[in-house]
Amino acid sequence: MVLRINSGWHDRNRIRxxxxxxxxxxxxxxxxxxxxxxxxxxxxxxxxRKRGLL
Ligand SMILES: [Zn+2]
Structure with a gap:
């Protein structure tokens, strides 16, 4: 299984x-x-899912 990482997104969206x-x-x-x-x-x-967002 290949997991594709969007590293650009991760660089811009670091969770604190x-x-x-x-x-x-x-x-x-x-x-x-x-x-x-x-x-x-x-x-x-x-x-x-409960919030209907996924
Ligand atoms: Zn990711």
């Missing part, structure tokens, strides 16, 4: 240490749209 759950939600939502180097964690994916 100690980010809140809300910040992580935003980050993973943007990440999933721009890059597929890793899956959205189950807890984050569940919350995004």
């Amino acid at each position: 240490e100690g980010a809140t759950f809300e910040e992580r939600l935003d980050w993973h939502l943007a990440h999933a749209r721009s890059c597929n180097c890793r899956p959205v964690p189950a807890k984050i994916a569940g919350e995004l």
